[in-house]
Amino acid sequence: MSVISLTCIECPIGCALEVEMENGNPVSVKGNGCPRGKLYAENEVVCPKRVVTSTVRAKNGVMVPVKTDRPVKKSEIFEIMKKINQTTCELPVKIGDVLVENISDEANLVVAGNA
């Protein structure tokens, strides 16, 4: 049995998590201040995922904040960044507008701020 140490990133408290592993699978999580930490740890040791945030340049040059509407595989972040940087849009847009459908893993790229 091995133990993996992680920092929970689900909230600003940043609990120090210890995940006990057996045959590559998490069997227990310690240190989490709330249930979200357990879930985070169990996913993190198997397939880490992150929400990607960035900007897209609108046709008039204004930068539009964007994000993936769910976490995507960490290993694909740079692929996704490439796609984001090839994307453009026409203004106006509003928060939640989908700019790229299924940019990765069924996650859409959505507008995350008023431009």
Added chain:
Amino acid sequence: MKNYYDIVVIGGGPAGLAAAIAAYDNGAKDILILEREERLGGILNQCIHNGFGLTRFKESLSGPEYAARFVDGVLARNIEVFTQTTVLSLTKDKKITAINTEYGVFTVEAKAVILAMGCRERSRGALNVAGSRPAGVYSAGTAQKYVNIKGYMPGKSVVILGSGDIGLIMARRMTLEGAKVHAVCEIMPYSSGLKRNIAQCLDDFNIPLYLNHTITRIEGDKRVTGVVISEVDKDKKPISGTEMHFDCDTVLFSVGLIPENELTKGAEIELSPRTRGAVVYQNRETLVSGVFACGNVLQVHDLVDFVSEESELAGVYAAKYVLEGAIEHDGVEVVNGSNIGYVVPQRLDKNIGGNVKLFFRVTNTFRDCTITVKCGDTVLLQRKKKIVVPGEMETLLLTEAKIAQTNGKIEVVLEENV
């Protein structure tokens, strides 16, 4: 134009927006917000990363999304807003002189003023780094504005001094946009940033964090070409022989934030040398009657959620001031004792009523310690803590009943358990 308002809010960032909404909803309907930038939202507009609002909205929002909720709130109410308006001065009797292109220089008077100017970054000038002053040296916040608002990269090869949250966030942001971030160095033995940001901004991208290190030389003539970083001893003096060299074209500074209180000083409002913000009662009223302060202009917060909460408090009491008139304060001092850096509010007034949340920071990392709030020999509150760090603001709730027991100076102290 009108030159008299019940409430004038200086600053249209998260603090000003939340304060204005709360004041309006508590009965003050004649409100003006003065904002220097083109649009409301303040620094949140350039904080495109997520993680905002977890406390307040129970969801993870980007900075602009968090701002939009409050901007929409202001727009949905009959609150007047002047953008691209710079406030030049404030007087004790609540006259505000400002300038914009529409009205030129103008003066407005208010029954109550809410100071919500936020903070600015400590500059490189405040630090003694040897070497020339080539191009390519930015504060992390300036770099953030370039990348996220203007859409261009200030450099490709980066070393960051200081591990404040903005520095950590920019380490990730510039990495995502194709830059190589070689190192983040932090002169203290701990990071002042959130642990989650160390994990998701540095560890995720294998960016090394050098604690107890500082930049000792910046090289380059016209443009930065490299830096030397060194380990420091207990007195923060570089240890010779520990130098490491990095080739880079950009240096970012993320070495702390300072409340922006030039206007406050001009109005002769008493500031705390510890927070560098105004001295306030628990209702966030400064020692000048009818002038309130909230958000990062009062104390630099870790989370915008707490800025909103504090600003609502200021807004509620500013409205009360307008509707019910000034209150005679009967206040006791709240002071920071051993191992505590500061406490806000610095004054407690029993007449205000209600529970009071004390905000404070510790001066160092402590494990297994006890934090005590006391008045003379009376212990009002005591909390054991496994670990506390200066980078994270602590809070304790003093109930109205406890406050009733006080008869003099209140002190917050931290003691290590032995």
